[in-house]
Amino acid sequence: MELTPEQQALRDAVADLVRRHPPDPEAGTAAGREFWRLLAGIGAAGLALPERYGGAGAGPVETAVVAEQLGRVLAPSPLLGSAVLTAQAILATGDTDACQRLLPAIGSGAAVAALAWTGKDGGWDPAAAGCHAAPRAGGGWTLTGTAHYVLDGDTADILIVAAQMPDGGIGLFEVAPDQPGVEREASPSVDQSRRLAVVRLAAAARRPLGPAGAQAAAGGTSGRTALARARDLACLALAAEQVGAAARVLELTVDYTKARVQFGRPIASFQAVQHRLAESYALVTSARSLAYRAATASAEDMPLLSRAAKAHCGEVLAKVAAEAIQLHGAIGITWEHAAHRYFKRAHGSGQLFGPPARHLAEIADLVI
Amino acid sequence: MDLDQDPAIAAFRAQARAWLREQVPDPPLPAVNTEEGFAAHRRWERKLAQAGLAVVSWPEKYGGRDATLGQWLAFEEEYYRSGGPVRVGQNGLFLLASTLFSHGTPAQLDRILPPMATGDQVWAQAWSEPGAGSDLAAITSTARRAAGGWLLNGQKTWSSRAAFADRAFGLFRSDSEAERHEGLTYLMFDLRAPGVTVRPIRQLDGDPGFAEIFLDDVFVPDEDVIGMPGAGWRVAMSTASHERGLSLRSPGRFLASAERLVGLWQRQGSNAASERVADAWIAARAYQLHTFGTVAALEAGGTLGAESSLGKVFWSDLDVRLCETALDLLGPQAELDGQWTASYLFALAGPIYAGTNEIQRSVIAERLLGMPR
Numbered sequence: 001m002e003l004t005p006e007q008q009a010l011r012d013a014v015a016d017l018v019r020r021h022p023p024d025p026e027a028g029t030a031a032g033r034e035f036w037r038l039l040a041g042i043g044a045a046g047l048a049l050p051e052r053y054g055g056a057g058a059g060p061v062e063t064a065v066v067a068e069q070l071g072r073v074l075a076p077s078p079l080l081g082s083a084v085l086t087a088q089a090i091l092a093t094g095d096t097d098a099c100q101r102l103l104p105a106i107g108s109g110a111a112v113a114a115l116a117w118t119g120k121d122g123g124w125d126p127a128a129a130g131c132h133a134a135p136r137a138g139g140g141w142t143l144t145g146t147a148h149y150v151l152d153g154d155t156a157d158i159l160i161v162a163a164q165m166p167d168g169g170i171g172l173f174e175v176a177p178d179q180p181g182v183e184r185e186a187s188p189s190v191d192q193s194r195r196l197a198v199v200r201l202a203a204a205a206r207r208p209l210g211p212a213g214a215q216a217a218a219g220g221t222s223g224r225t226a227l228a229r230a231r232d233l234a235c236l237a238l239a240a241e242q243v244g245a246a247a248r249v250l251e252l253t254v255d256y257t258k259a260r261v262q263f264g265r266p267i268a269s270f271q272a273v274q275h276r277l278a279e280s281y282a283l284v285t286s287a288r289s290l291a292y293r294a295a296t297a298s299a300e301d302m303p304l305l306s307r308a309a310k311a312h313c314g315e316v317l318a319k320v321a322a323e324a325i326q327l328h329g330a331i332g333i334t335w336e337h338a339a340h341r342y343f344k345r346a347h348g349s350g351q352l353f354g355p356p357a358r359h360l361a362e363i364a365d366l367v368i
Numbered sequence: 369m370d371l372d373q374d375p376a377i378a379a380f381r382a383q384a385r386a387w388l389r390e391q392v393p394d395p396p397l398p399a400v401n402t403e404e405g406f407a408a409h410r411r412w413e414r415k416l417a418q419a420g421l422a423v424v425s426w427p428e429k430y431g432g433r434d435a436t437l438g439q440w441l442a443f444e445e446e447y448y449r450s451g452g453p454v455r456v457g458q459n460g461l462f463l464l465a466s467t468l469f470s471h472g473t474p475a476q477l478d479r480i481l482p483p484m485a486t487g488d489q490v491w492a493q494a495w496s497e498p499g500a501g502s503d504l505a506a507i508t509s510t511a512r513r514a515a516g517g518w519l520l521n522g523q524k525t526w527s528s529r530a531a532f533a534d535r536a537f538g539l540f541r542s543d544s545e546a547e548r549h550e551g552l553t554y555l556m557f558d559l560r561a562p563g564v565t566v567r568p569i570r571q572l573d574g575d576p577g578f579a580e581i582f583l584d585d586v587f588v589p590d591e592d593v594i595g596m597p598g599a600g601w602r603v604a605m606s607t608a609s610h611e612r613g614l615s616l617r618s619p620g621r622f623l624a625s626a627e628r629l630v631g632l633w634q635r636q637g638s639n640a641a642s643e644r645v646a647d648a649w650i651a652a653r654a655y656q657l658h659t660f661g662t663v664a665a666l667e668a669g670g671t672l673g674a675e676s677s678l679g680k681v682f683w684s685d686l687d688v689r690l691c692e693t694a695l696d697l698l699g700p701q702a703e704l705d706g707q708w709t710a711s712y713l714f715a716l717a718g719p720i721y722a723g724t725n726e727i728q729r730s731v732i733a734e735r736l737l738g739m740p741r
């Protein structure tokens with residue numbers, strides 16, 4: 001798929017920023033925030049939000065363009081969790097008051113938002129949540145339970161919680177992250193460049209999210225629809241990020257095999273090496289095609305194609321990163337070379353937003 | 369072949385199992401490639417030695433109990449099944465010792481083996497160099513004649529255990545004029561000798577499992593040369609595929625992993641990936657049975673040559689596959705640090721060290737299938 005001149009300019013701007021301010025995958029929150037402010041400065045944080053909420057009104061392709069560039073360098077950034085997953089969930093609730101209050105800060109990069117959703121099973125099912133909502137005497141809601149794998153969950157300024165409603169539906173709630181009864185703890189993940197957290201709740205919700213006039217009756221299908229929409233868009237962004245990571249680690253591997261001499265010749269001249277890298281290249285090419293095709297899908301096709309893209313691109317990154325480790329030899333199993341970071345990103349991101357096996361089963365149900 | 373049909377094996381197995389059940393540390397020792405963990409693993413080796421279980425297949429006078437290969441296999445199965453600590457001395461126990469049994473002088477055996485068996489001397493290997501990995505014969509580190517011995521110069525790398533070990537062994541170029549497989553000498557040296565600098569290298573699990581070794585006029589006495597000067601390549605290769613070497617990697621390790629995988633699958637209580645779990649278990653059993661066949665052939669007086677490459681490719685790929693299947697069963701929890709993740713990161717090195725699987729496949733093609741180079 002050909003990018004438009006505007007999309008190419010966006011790609012080049014992000015690539016240039018990354019070149020001038022190389023992100024450190026092991027950097028702490030403060031350094032990560034600084035990089036995010038720079039990215040937001042070129043409009044990356046509010047890209048896919050409507051202009052009326054301070055965004056650029058662009059779509060999933062533009063988000064994919066940015067995510068691919070960030071994936072190349074494994075930049076730790078709240079793009080996936082804050083700008084895509086949480087912002088799109090808020091937007092999809094149709095709650096104009098919440099959108100007006102929260103989205104401009106998320107889109108400008110001034111605030112980072114997190115969505116506490118899935119339970120320990122990590123299923124990311126839009127009809128299920130790790131927390132439960134119960135009505136409080138005198139009005140309002142109390143949320144209890146634990147959400148896992150919460151992106152940026154321990155440091156976010158804005159916390160949105162998906163909760164199972166008494167009627168069995170799903171509601172989305174805004175929760176003050178620093179109030180008593182909200183416990184947030186970083187989860188030690190394999191991939192150090194992605195922050196995950198556990199969020200434990202026994203607290204009052206600030207307010208439910210929903211269309212005007214319907215907040216009091218939060219729940220039913222609206223929360224579920226919002227989560228499904230947000231997950232589809234997050235899967236698209238993740239797939240593009242995986243494409244970027246796979247493309248970059250393949251480049252590093254090709255360069256290494258051309259430079260490394262054994263038996264008097266570059267190891268890139270051995271067919272055993274060439275065929276493996278040719279195979280990796282074919283995989284990256286198919287992954288990129290699927291990721292960008294899915295980003296332009298109609299609303300009807302998006303649930304299918306976003307999951308197909310995420311499952312395929314995750315598998316491709318895992319294979320290409322494993323090949324990178326093997327073909328780098330001993331340097332590939334050290335901390336000193338970047339290959340292990342790509343491998344760990346593949347490992348961690350393969351499971352994010354739902355295990356590939358579940359996505360494949362859902363795809364099978366839809367197409368067979 | 370059922371090992372336990374031999375009553376001597378069955379009895380020894382029972383004895384080892386009982387001892388290990390009592391003694392294997394719980395909780396496990398700290399990670400071996402840390403200063404604290406290394407010391408703890410050293411103490412464990414001493415404990416094994418005191419029980420006569422450190423080097424079961426060695427002659428009694430060096431600390432062993434003259435066990436047969438069958439008894440050794442049974443011991444290894446029990447060791448891994450019990451979750452016993454990583455053998456911190458493995459470079460010495462399984463590589464250097466094999467070389468010494470074939471090429472060492474009686475004086476070398478008497479001097480080197482007993483402290484190796486007790487963990488008092490832990491050995492690192494020093495094969496690879498920056499320019500000599502798969503192409504091991506490209507070694508450029510030198511051994512130069514000096515009064516009463518040799519002076520070593522150059523750089524070794526990816527030296528397993530060198531960050532905390534006491535001594536190391538490897539090949540050095542002692543004759544720069546000779547053809548590249550000639551003129552190499554097999555030497556042992558002290559990692560704390562003057563002129564030695566060790567720079568630990570962090571592996572992808574974050575711990576320094578190997579190191580670079582810089583050698584600057586390091587003196588080695590003649591008594592620490594193994595075999596004839598200039599014959600190092602033949603000495604190294606004749607034992608690279610030794611029956612107790614890395615190439616005959618104990619099947620017990622993979623059987624134990626396969627059993628843990630089956631346990632995980634049972635606890636998950638779903639049918640997900642059941643074919644892959646079964647497949648991994650079958651592969652571990654196949655490797656065990658293949659090894660039994662090899663052992664039977666060796667005990668009948670045979671030798672292990674290029675066939676050892678088959679085993680290396682098989683077990684190293686199997687190890688990765690076992691871990692991948694476990695992580696898929698764990699699903700999203702695999703994103704978080706855990707025992708299977710640690711095993712996976714360790715398993716990734718298997719297809720690389722001791723000769724990459726690409727090299728092993730070339731050996732299989734050339735020497736077992738007779739294909740042209």
